[in-house]
Amino acid sequence: MLTGKQKRYLRSKAHHLQPIFQVGKGGVNENMSKQISDALEARELLKVSILQNCDEDKKDVAQALTSSTGAELVQIIGHTIVLYKESNENKEIVLP
Incomplete structure (x- = not known):
């Protein structure tokens, strides 16, 4: 679980x-979750955009992504979700 200070730091990085x-x-599917999980391993921090034709609520999409990838939700701003997951091999971001 991220603290407020860590979330603020990650928001500034993102x-x-x-x-x-x-x-x-199509919403969140297994293939998309796999690709996002791989990208999180490579980058640690990324943004996901929710298009207007998405039938699901943005909070539901964020919950589905965090549960399927094991990532932490940093922020939902507008139709953009910011996710963070500490990398096992490519650790670059040092949290305060």
Whole structure:
């Protein structure tokens, strides 16, 4: 579980990032979860964009992604979700 100070630090790191995944009409599926999990291992911090044609609520999408990938939810802002998961091999981000 992330503390408030750690979330604030991660939000500042994620500010300049562009979303690399999009959740659309199909919602969150197993293949997408696998790809996001692999990307989290490589990057540790990433953004996921929720398209307007997505039928699910953004909080439900965030919950599905965090439970399926084992990541921590840093922030939901607008239609963008910021996820963090500590990498086992490519650790770059040092939390305060």
